[in-house]
Amino acid sequence: MKEHLLSWLTFAPTAGALLLLFARVLMGAREETIRRLALALSLVPLGLCVPLLLRFDPMASGPQMVERVPWIRFFGFNVDYFVGVDGLSLWFVVLSALLVTISILASWRAIDQHVLAFHVFLLLLETGLIGVFVALDLFLFFIFWEVMLVPMYFLIGIWGYERRVYAAVKFIIYTMVGSALMLAAIISLYYLNGGTTFDIPAITENVRAGRLVLDPATERWLFWGFALAFLIKVPLFPFHTWLPDAHVEAPTAGSVILAGVLLKMGGYGLLRFNLPLFPQATEEFAGLLCGLAILSIIYGALVSMVQPDLKKLIAYSSVSHMGFVVLGIMARTEMGLQGAIFQMLSHGISTGALFIIVGVLSERRHTRWIAEFGGLARPMPVFSALFGILALASVALPTLSGFVGEFLVLVGTYTSELAHARAYTVLAATAMIFSAAYMLWTLERVLFGEITREENRHLPDVNGRERLTLIPLAVLVIVMGVLPNPILRRTDRAILELKQAVRGAVLVQSEPLGRRAPNPALFGSAAREQAESMRRR
Amino acid sequence: MLKALVLSPLIAAGILGIFGRRWSERLIAAIGCGSVGFSMLLAFRLFFGDLWPRPPEQRVIWEPFFSWIASGPLRVDWGFQLDALSGVYILFVTFVGFWIHVFAVGYMRGDPGYARFFAYMNLFMFMMLVLVLADNFLVMFVGWEGVGLCSYLLIGHYFDRAYAASAAKKAFIVNRIGDFGFALGIILIFATFGTLRFSEVMGTIAARFPEPEALGEIGLLTTIALLLFVGATGKSAQIPLYVWLPDAMAGPTPVSALIHAATMVTAGVYMVARCSDLYARSLTALFVIAVIGGMTALLAATIGLAQWNIKKVLAYSTISQLGYMFLACGAGAFSAAIFHVVTHAFFKALLFLGAGSVIVALHHEEDMRRMGGLKRAMPLTYGTMLCGWLAIAGLPPFAGFFSKDEILWRTWTSPVLPEPWGRLLWAIGWATALLTAAYMTRLIVLTFEGEERFARSAEGHALVPRESPPVMTIPLLVLAVLSVSGGWVGISEAYTGGRIANEFEQFVRPALARVPVHSDHLAIAEFGHGMELGLAAVTALAVLATLIWARRFYRRDPLRPAPRLLENKYYVDEIYEALLVRPIVRGSTVLLWRVFDVAIIDGAVNGVASAVAAGAAVLRRLQTGLVRSYIVMILIGALIVLGYFVFVGSQFPAR
Amino acid sequence: MERALFVIFALTAIVAALNVLLRRHPLHSALALLVVLGALAGLYILLGAYFLAMIQVVIYAGAILVLFLFVIMLLNIRAEEARLARRPFLRWLALPFALLLGAEIFYLVRTFEENPVPSGTSVGVTEAIGRELFTTYLLPFEVTSILILIAILGAVVLARRG
Amino acid sequence: MESLGINYRAIGPELVLTVTGVLVMLLEAFSPGKKVRDGILAAAGIVLAGVAALALWEEGPVTAFSRMVIVDGFRVFFTLVILLGTLLTIFVSWGFLDEERIPPGEYFALLLFGAVGMTLLVAGNDLMILFLALETITIATYVLAGYRREDLRSTESALKYFLLGAFSSAFLLYGIALLYGATRTTNLAEMARVVSGPLGQAEIVLLMAGAAMLLIGFGFKVTTVPFHVWTPDVYEGAPTPVTAFLSTAPKAAGFAAFLRVFSLTFPPLGIESAADQLASHWVAAVTAMSILSMTFGNFIAIAQTNIKRMLAYSSIAHAGYVLIGVLARDWAAVAFYMLVYTIMNLGCFAIVALWARRGDERVLIAEYAGLGFRQPLLSFPLAIFLVSLAGFPGTAGFVAKFWLFKSAWGAGFPELVIIGVLMTVVSVYYYLYVVIVMFFREPKEEVPRVPLSRAFVAAMVVALVGVFYLGLLPTRVFAVLNTAQNLLAIGQR
Amino acid sequence: MTTIPISWYLAVAAVLFTIGAVTVFVKRNALVMLLGIELMLNAANLTAVTFSSYFRELAGQILVFFVMVVAAAEAAVGLAIIVLLFRHRETLNVDEAQLLKL
Numbered sequence A: 001m002k003e004h005l006l007s008w009l010t011f012a013p014t015a016g017a018l019l020l021l022f023a024r025v026l027m028g029a030r031e032e033t034i035r036r037l038a039l040a041l042s043l044v045p046l047g048l049c050v051p052l053l054l055r056f057d058p059m060a061s062g063p064q065m066v067e068r069v070p071w072i073r074f075f076g077f078n079v080d081y082f083v084g085v086d087g088l089s090l091w092f093v094v095l096s097a098l099l100v101t102i103s104i105l106a107s108w109r110a111i112d113q114h115v116l117a118f119h120v121f122l123l124l125l126e127t128g129l130i131g132v133f134v135a136l137d138l139f140l141f142f143i144f145w146e147v148m149l150v151p152m153y154f155l156i157g158i159w160g161y162e163r164r165v166y167a168a169v170k171f172i173i174y175t176m177v178g179s180a181l182m183l184a185a186i187i188s189l190y191y192l193n194g195g196t197t198f199d200i201p202a203i204t205e206n207v208r209a210g211r212l213v214l215d216p217a218t219e220r221w222l223f224w225g226f227a228l229a230f231l232i233k234v235p236l237f238p239f240h241t242w243l244p245d246a247h248v249e250a251p252t253a254g255s256v257i258l259a260g261v262l263l264k265m266g267g268y269g270l271l272r273f274n275l276p277l278f279p280q281a282t283e284e285f286a287g288l289l290c291g292l293a294i295l296s297i298i299y300g301a302l303v304s305m306v307q308p309d310l311k312k313l314i315a316y317s318s319v320s321h322m323g324f325v326v327l328g329i330m331a332r333t334e335m336g337l338q339g340a341i342f343q344m345l346s347h348g349i350s351t352g353a354l355f356i357i358v359g360v361l362s363e364r365r366h367t368r369w370i371a372e373f374g375g376l377a378r379p380m381p382v383f384s385a386l387f388g389i390l391a392l393a394s395v396a397l398p399t400l401s402g403f404v405g406e407f408l409v410l411v412g413t414y415t416s417e418l419a420h421a422r423a424y425t426v427l428a429a430t431a432m433i434f435s436a437a438y439m440l441w442t443l444e445r446v447l448f449g450e451i452t453r454e455e456n457r458h459l460p461d462v463n464g465r466e467r468l469t470l471i472p473l474a475v476l477v478i479v480m481g482v483l484p485n486p487i488l489r490r491t492d493r494a495i496l497e498l499k500q501a502v503r504g505a506v507l508v509q510s511e512p513l514g515r516r517a518p519n520p521a522l523f524g525s526a527a528r529e530q531a532e533s534m535r536r537r
Numbered sequence B: 001m002l003k004a005l006v007l008s009p010l011i012a013a014g015i016l017g018i019f020g021r022r023w024s025e026r027l028i029a030a031i032g033c034g035s036v037g038f039s040m041l042l043a044f045r046l047f048f049g050d051l052w053p054r055p056p057e058q059r060v061i062w063e064p065f066f067s068w069i070a071s072g073p074l075r076v077d078w079g080f081q082l083d084a085l086s087g088v089y090i091l092f093v094t095f096v097g098f099w100i101h102v103f104a105v106g107y108m109r110g111d112p113g114y115a116r117f118f119a120y121m122n123l124f125m126f127m128m129l130v131l132v133l134a135d136n137f138l139v140m141f142v143g144w145e146g147v148g149l150c151s152y153l154l155i156g157h158y159f160d161r162a163y164a165a166s167a168a169k170k171a172f173i174v175n176r177i178g179d180f181g182f183a184l185g186i187i188l189i190f191a192t193f194g195t196l197r198f199s200e201v202m203g204t205i206a207a208r209f210p211e212p213e214a215l216g217e218i219g220l221l222t223t224i225a226l227l228l229f230v231g232a233t234g235k236s237a238q239i240p241l242y243v244w245l246p247d248a249m250a251g252p253t254p255v256s257a258l259i260h261a262a263t264m265v266t267a268g269v270y271m272v273a274r275c276s277d278l279y280a281r282s283l284t285a286l287f288v289i290a291v292i293g294g295m296t297a298l299l300a301a302t303i304g305l306a307q308w309n310i311k312k313v314l315a316y317s318t319i320s321q322l323g324y325m326f327l328a329c330g331a332g333a334f335s336a337a338i339f340h341v342v343t344h345a346f347f348k349a350l351l352f353l354g355a356g357s358v359i360v361a362l363h364h365e366e367d368m369r370r371m372g373g374l375k376r377a378m379p380l381t382y383g384t385m386l387c388g389w390l391a392i393a394g395l396p397p398f399a400g401f402f403s404k405d406e407i408l409w410r411t412w413t414s415p416v417l418p419e420p421w422g423r424l425l426w427a428i429g430w431a432t433a434l435l436t437a438a439y440m441t442r443l444i445v446l447t448f449e450g451e452e453r454f455a456r457s458a459e460g461h462a463l464v465p466r467e468s469p470p471v472m473t474i475p476l477l478v479l480a481v482l483s484v485s486g487g488w489v490g491i492s493e494a495y496t497g498g499r500i501a502n503e504f505e506q507f508v509r510p511a512l513a514r515v516p517v518h519s520d521h522l523a524i525a526e527f528g529h530g531m532e533l534g535l536a537a538v539t540a541l542a543v544l545a546t547l548i549w550a551r552r553f554y555r556r557d558p559l560r561p562a563p564r565l566l567e568n569k570y571y572v573d574e575i576y577e578a579l580l581v582r583p584i585v586r587g588s589t590v591l592l593w594r595v596f597d598v599a600i601i602d603g604a605v606n607g608v609a610s611a612v613a614a615g616a617a618v619l620r621r622l623q624t625g626l627v628r629s630y631i632v633m634i635l636i637g638a639l640i641v642l643g644y645f646v647f648v649g650s651q652f653p654a655r
Numbered sequence C: 001m002e003r004a005l006f007v008i009f010a011l012t013a014i015v016a017a018l019n020v021l022l023r024r025h026p027l028h029s030a031l032a033l034l035v036v037l038g039a040l041a042g043l044y045i046l047l048g049a050y051f052l053a054m055i056q057v058v059i060y061a062g063a064i065l066v067l068f069l070f071v072i073m074l075l076n077i078r079a080e081e082a083r084l085a086r087r088p089f090l091r092w093l094a095l096p097f098a099l100l101l102g103a104e105i106f107y108l109v110r111t112f113e114e115n116p117v118p119s120g121t122s123v124g125v126t127e128a129i130g131r132e133l134f135t136t137y138l139l140p141f142e143v144t145s146i147l148i149l150i151a152i153l154g155a156v157v158l159a160r161r162g
Numbered sequence D: 001m002e003s004l005g006i007n008y009r010a011i012g013p014e015l016v017l018t019v020t021g022v023l024v025m026l027l028e029a030f031s032p033g034k035k036v037r038d039g040i041l042a043a044a045g046i047v048l049a050g051v052a053a054l055a056l057w058e059e060g061p062v063t064a065f066s067r068m069v070i071v072d073g074f075r076v077f078f079t080l081v082i083l084l085g086t087l088l089t090i091f092v093s094w095g096f097l098d099e100e101r102i103p104p105g106e107y108f109a110l111l112l113f114g115a116v117g118m119t120l121l122v123a124g125n126d127l128m129i130l131f132l133a134l135e136t137i138t139i140a141t142y143v144l145a146g147y148r149r150e151d152l153r154s155t156e157s158a159l160k161y162f163l164l165g166a167f168s169s170a171f172l173l174y175g176i177a178l179l180y181g182a183t184r185t186t187n188l189a190e191m192a193r194v195v196s197g198p199l200g201q202a203e204i205v206l207l208m209a210g211a212a213m214l215l216i217g218f219g220f221k222v223t224t225v226p227f228h229v230w231t232p233d234v235y236e237g238a239p240t241p242v243t244a245f246l247s248t249a250p251k252a253a254g255f256a257a258f259l260r261v262f263s264l265t266f267p268p269l270g271i272e273s274a275a276d277q278l279a280s281h282w283v284a285a286v287t288a289m290s291i292l293s294m295t296f297g298n299f300i301a302i303a304q305t306n307i308k309r310m311l312a313y314s315s316i317a318h319a320g321y322v323l324i325g326v327l328a329r330d331w332a333a334v335a336f337y338m339l340v341y342t343i344m345n346l347g348c349f350a351i352v353a354l355w356a357r358r359g360d361e362r363v364l365i366a367e368y369a370g371l372g373f374r375q376p377l378l379s380f381p382l383a384i385f386l387v388s389l390a391g392f393p394g395t396a397g398f399v400a401k402f403w404l405f406k407s408a409w410g411a412g413f414p415e416l417v418i419i420g421v422l423m424t425v426v427s428v429y430y431y432l433y434v435v436i437v438m439f440f441r442e443p444k445e446e447v448p449r450v451p452l453s454r455a456f457v458a459a460m461v462v463a464l465v466g467v468f469y470l471g472l473l474p475t476r477v478f479a480v481l482n483t484a485q486n487l488l489a490i491g492q493r
Numbered sequence E: 001m002t003t004i005p006i007s008w009y010l011a012v013a014a015v016l017f018t019i020g021a022v023t024v025f026v027k028r029n030a031l032v033m034l035l036g037i038e039l040m041l042n043a044a045n046l047t048a049v050t051f052s053s054y055f056r057e058l059a060g061q062i063l064v065f066f067v068m069v070v071a072a073a074e075a076a077v078g079l080a081i082i083v084l085l086f087r088h089r090e091t092l093n094v095d096e097a098q099l100l101k102l
Helices: A005-025 A031-055 A090-106 A115-134 A138-147 A149-159 A164-192 A200-208 A216-233 A242-249 A252-277 A279-305 A310-331 A334-365 A381-395 A401-414 A421-429 A431-447 A454-458 A464-482 A485-513 A526-536 B002-022 B025-051 B084-107 B114-133 B137-155 B162-193 B198-208 B220-235 B244-250 B253-262 B264-274 B283-304 B310-330 B334-361 B379-393 B399-412 B421-448 B470-490 B503-511 B524-556 B569-620 B627-651 C002-022 C026-046 C050-075 C089-111 C126-134 C138-159 D008-030 D035-055 D073-100 D104-123 D127-145 D152-183 D188-195 D201-221 D230-237 D240-246 D249-265 D274-302 D307-328 D331-356 D376-390 D396-410 D414-440 D454-472 D475-486 E006-026 E030-055 E059-089
Strands: A064-072 A079-085 B060-071 B074-083 D062-064 D069-071
Touching: A005 A031, A005 A064, A005 A079, A005 A090, A005 A115, A031 A064, A031 A090, A031 A115, A064 D475, A079 A115, A079 A138, A090 A115, A090 A252, A090 A334, A090 A464, A090 A485, A115 A138, A115 A149, A115 A252, A138 A149, A138 A164, A138 A200, A138 D396, A149 A164, A149 A252, A149 D414, A164 A216, A164 A242, A164 B569, A164 D396, A164 D414, A200 A252, A200 A485, A216 A252, A216 A279, A242 A252, A242 A310, A252 A279, A252 A310, A252 A334, A252 A485, A279 A310, A279 A421, A279 A431, A279 A485, A279 B569, A310 A334, A310 A401, A310 A421, A310 A431, A334 A381, A334 A401, A334 A464, A334 A485, A334 B060, A381 A401, A381 A431, A381 A464, A401 A421, A401 A464, A401 B060, A401 B162, A421 A431, A421 B162, A431 B162, A485 B060, B002 B025, B002 B060, B002 B074, B002 B114, B025 B060, B025 B074, B025 B084, B025 B114, B060 B137, B074 B084, B074 B114, B074 B137, B084 B114, B084 B253, B084 B264, B084 B334, B084 B470, B084 B503, B114 B137, B114 B253, B114 B264, B137 B162, B137 B220, B137 B244, B137 B253, B137 B264, B162 B198, B162 B220, B162 B244, B220 B264, B220 B283, B244 B253, B244 B310, B253 B264, B253 B310, B253 B334, B264 B310, B264 B334, B283 B310, B283 B421, B283 B569, B310 B334, B310 B399, B310 B421, B334 B379, B334 B399, B334 B470, B334 B503, B379 B399, B379 B421, B379 B470, B379 B524, B399 B421, B399 B470, B399 B524, B421 B524, B470 B503, B569 D274, B627 C089, B627 D152, B627 D201, B627 D274, B627 E006, C002 C026, C002 E006, C002 E030, C026 C050, C026 E006, C026 E030, C050 C126, C050 E030, C050 E059, C089 E006, C126 C138, C126 E059, C138 D008, C138 D104, C138 D127, C138 E059, D008 D035, D008 D062, D008 D069, D008 D104, D035 D073, D035 D104, D069 D073, D069 D104, D073 D104, D073 D240, D073 D249, D073 D331, D073 D454, D073 D475, D104 D127, D104 D249, D127 D152, D127 D201, D127 D240, D127 D249, D127 E059, D152 D188, D152 D201, D152 D230, D152 E006, D152 E030, D152 E059, D188 D249, D188 D274, D201 D249, D201 D274, D230 D240, D230 D307, D240 D249, D240 D307, D240 D331, D249 D274, D249 D307, D249 D331, D274 D307, D274 D414, D307 D331, D307 D396, D307 D414, D331 D376, D331 D396, D331 D454, D331 D475, D376 D396, D376 D414, D376 D454, D396 D414, D396 D454, E006 E030, E030 E059
Parallel strands: none
Antiparallel strands: A064 A079, B060 B074, D062 D069
């Protein structure tokens, strides 16, 4: 049977966008119709996620549901249209589809200008997002990676707040600096691999099997070529300053997608490229990156704490949360890697939802300043409950999604072979305190206390549509916290293989360096781990 | 059955939380109390029907639920485990919890957040049961943080009062500081043992670490133990993290009774007892615990002496009593600590509920300066409060006497504390006991005796306090009975000359570790029952004397101002604020955000951008619009190219 | 004899060229250029390029330059005024530029050793050139027709009134 | 054949174009002002020329007219690019001719004659042909630049273009003379043969100087720094359709000639030869020119307020990118880049021309404010072309740029690639600035709607389809180029 | 037969070229600048003819022939532009033509 599921998933939104255009141009659809239609169209990829999840085989090795068609040929362009999902990417695809639908719902009233264009851009963006995660060809990956910048740029620039232009430009220039160097690195890698293919699994396999051995200097350059793009996207301190601006100025939908999916592309990239392709350089720079991750975690939390602007506060909290992702990835233990993925998913949902929360507020009050609120729990009890749950997920309260990710990252870091693993763990764990401080302080100032402004006294509570956006996310946050295994199980195999690839390559190449011996209680032979993971299922 | 026991309050909480807002108070109360009552019945059934009859070494019921987190070598399941220790805990938690719920039915009447309140209370019960019944550290951590969350929610019940919201936040954050240590401890346990199951960790600890770590040695176990204890200092309000508990009194009084007196705050003690195998192997940790416990007991008692808010006095007394419990743990007497937890639950719940009754009667007046003479109007409350007063003061045969005395005795004879710390800490405990008697007497006197001071206060109307309705007084009576008799289950064998064993200790002991005994240390037995009885008598008499003296003293001048230092709680909050909170906030605002983020990083980014723009503007000037200058430019270029080709190029012959 | 002629022609050319540069009035410059062209025609003769010498005089001097003169007369252009210069310093760049450019070109000329041009060659006779033009260089020759056509068309388009 | 080599098929496209040009010109003379007739005729001539060019496809590589012209795949490809550019220019000029009341016949004739020069430049195998072709182009475009005669800006543009162009032609000519002195021939094939062996010291110096002069001349034509100075002024002052033409077809032709002269005649042979000695220097010089063009072009473009000037600087920057391809000596990449650049730049200018209205009144970027949603049929295509110029994936601009960079990296110019990608980021800034103004800024006054002519729509469709087709499914064109590469006249030496 | 070294001719050409180039950027009159360009072209011509004679080969002279045609064409168009400019401006001073800049 020919496999087309992923193509459908990726391009259904594009088709949807075209359909929207036709609906307006040929049938003269009104704004309300456009909204409904866009929502319905966004449900298509979301619906396609069901067969995706059903057909995904957690046991299978390598990418699944692969489609491969020769695409561009001649002159060294051995570019294939090559897509597939594996444990690393599966959930991000689902997340993208989910958050786009939620975003459309969340923008129902907030977007009253250029409704058609908004939804067209959003759907195009979705294609880019899903495409990044399913692409298995470097060239294709890069196309999706860049392509999604344009709709995002428009989303921020047209429907954003006051300083939207500055934010949009900053966003695009910042990210493009990183991706420009990645392009150079891709080209370089292509030649180093023999100049015949952009096939990611093949190149990865060549590295793993020792057929593609890079000299250390080259590897370092390539590592940074890729890493910089990803770290800017993540964003890791000190490359993070685009994020507060972009998040704050973007419309709610834009913030949701930015926080929910775009940042994840950075973490995903590190997992997909830096770790397996440049294991030695990763080993070399892991300490540095961990240090920066720690800085991000603490710094993001502290700066978040003192923000007077609710949206900026949440934006900075993203910096903190995403620091965990980088830390987990650089720890390169199964728990760390899985924790990183889980943390990304959790952050995508909880922070995305928090941005919707801010959106709800700013739709009602046209301000995001914390000082303008206070005592909202009285007029808006449901809203407050949802805000509370999501904030607590962000605080990583056990049984909520944030905890699983952070805990796995912390355990993973502690048990890793990093040079200062303990110090990293301890420092990262301080986020527990800081996140509680900024989130609860925020809750206190927004929801609790006396109502200081008369306008707030009779604010309407979340309406049905808003509930439809927030409650599923809140429920997901709880479900993911209580039952993370369905997610973890589907990433297991890919993580295991990734870890083995990394470890194998490092061990093969750096045996004489004699790193400190792993704790035998934790690290059995690779074979034992394999057996173990089999048994677990 | 364990699952049903645990989940019953959760389900009730869910129902109340989602649908409760539109329901009548009666229905809400029925669901709220009913679910806890159901849990209580199950707890009794499990305890007496299932656990008790078993032989001591088989008193473990394990119910796995489902897998929670499975990643790499980490396997964590939702699983519950009932043994003697948790058995005792669920018994009094559900029991006290149930009666406090009943009390709250009356206390919260007319509150707009009625459903919310009961939802949170039920949720709390669930979390507490999870904490107690967890079979591994991580699930325990769930309960641990969960009760913290509920505490947060309930302290902030009156969320539109700024101080309540602020107190709730403070409670959570301070608890989080403790949890930070706790979480690290858990990670370290996993890294060391490769598992988080209590049975596996505690079961293998002896084989893995046969020798206890000596005093002053900071080994792996000590690190773990101390990290976990950091969590305990947060949850159980010990130095230096006790500051949240007094503020937590901003919540409704039943909350204070249930969470901030009877159950949650003893979670730290529970945890230490649960990990007694671990603690028993680290003399350093035990020593630290004992010292911190003793210090906290004394410190809180002195502050309690000077507070005017009735609930604050009780809060400090709670801190003080918790200090006792840790003192016991530190001395290696885990069962004594648990014993005190139980008796304390009874009498402290009673005291809080009594205070609650008073507060309701006085229309939410909490300042003792505006109370007094209530014994006539509220005889039932007064009577039951007297039981609690005597119990906490430690007068025989009230509950507090037995547990407190055992702690003091065990401290005196502790095999793990270095000389002369056992006796030193005993002295601290002893002094605390007298202080306790003094400040509790003060509370009783100020509240119930002397002249009525409340009439003057409330908005011109004369206040006529009335006795609370039966729904509130019945729980008082029940708890009063237990405050009197609750201690009898654990009477030291000294009193019977060794004929009857200490029932409580006998029951709990298999679940707890035995501390190692130094060879140079006298065994308890060698001190003899005589000495134990003698010390107890001395204590009891001293307490009695204090009670009498204090009653006279405060009757004479109830409003005598306390030393400013004590009234201001040694300025600890202010010091924390000045040394920690403000620098962090200021530093984050000014240094990190404004200077580093905005000025330096963003400045650099924007600087590059504007440098590019400025450079562009300058380069743009090259285009003067003047043909002749263009020609000059071309000419310059031509000269350079030509020069390069002709001079440089022809100098070097072909390779 | 030849050398003398060379020197005369060369000097005339250079001096006249300097006149093109230094004269204020465009008319004088144009006339100076006329002299240069004539002197160059002489040099062409020395080089044996008789045909070129001829058309140099007929076409270049006779047609193109006359066109210049015609325009100068037509527009009644006056002499340049010094103060109208927008970038007077450009004038001062002239000397260093001239020196540099001259030095570079001289350098490359100098390296061309003392190879004499054979005199009295007759490759440049009309017949030979004509044959070449219509055989080997047929295509470029035809292209010039387009060039002229464009020039005519362009001049018409640009200079036409209204 | 070789002796005289008169082969009219070999100059088929040029012949067709010339005949059409003359025809259009004559028709104008006898019955003036028939725009549609002349336009269709000119377009038909271009299409026919394209057919004539395609007919040469399988001929290659041969020479004709005493080795004056060469027939190979690349000539055909570049010819087609030039014809496409000319055709699109006719579409773009449609409204302009009416507004300015320009006699269409003469205008089309000049375009066609200019195109003849360009195709000849591509075909030329002799410096004389190259010189004449170049002059044909420039003289035609001098006139075109000054076409709006009543507008002083247009005249000034023509004057500057003319003075600087003639000045640089003199250098080119001097270079040709010196190369002739060095190698005794003006024929490129012959010259390549001569320089592939050793030369005497004097000849080497002449060769170097000649090549340098040629580099200056070509550098001028393809607008590379520091010989770019004319570009912004001329592009700004010339009528917008002419600017569109100037920035595309002649540049494509220029680069083709550049490649023929430098990378085929003086290639780095790797053996001891004059060519190799020269190559190491022209590579260094062109590297410098490429870097300067990329940086200057992109940076100065940021500071522009006039969209035509901005596109002029962008065109300088693109010349810098293409030079990377020249250095990598990847004909196919350069050809493809010029095809793509022609399409997207003409697309851009088509909109600019339409928006500018009569007399190029509305050319400030600020005057695009609010265009975004008021006339999406203008703003969105413009945004797409700009995004393509910026090299965003999914558009042709990306594929073209990627190819250049890839070739350059493979050919050993990684530093150029890194500068190139970074400069691309800089370029994003100013390209998207136009987008910002269009979509994110509110107009100061009511924005009128501009009527769209059919020719404009046709140009848009062609350009948009081109941008996406070449950006997403370039394989077919690649296959054509692959054939062309195999048909490249290697045997020329 | 006395002969003249080839470099003499080349030198004269070089000098003329230089003078022409300088004329172009020193003079402000567009027409005189055009004269300077003619001078440069002629310098190139002289070079070509010199080499042609030296090689006894015609290509150089043919080139010069073409250059003359080109010069004529250029002059025609250039003078047309100049006339056009004069009509607008009443001056040929190129320094005045500064509408397009920056």
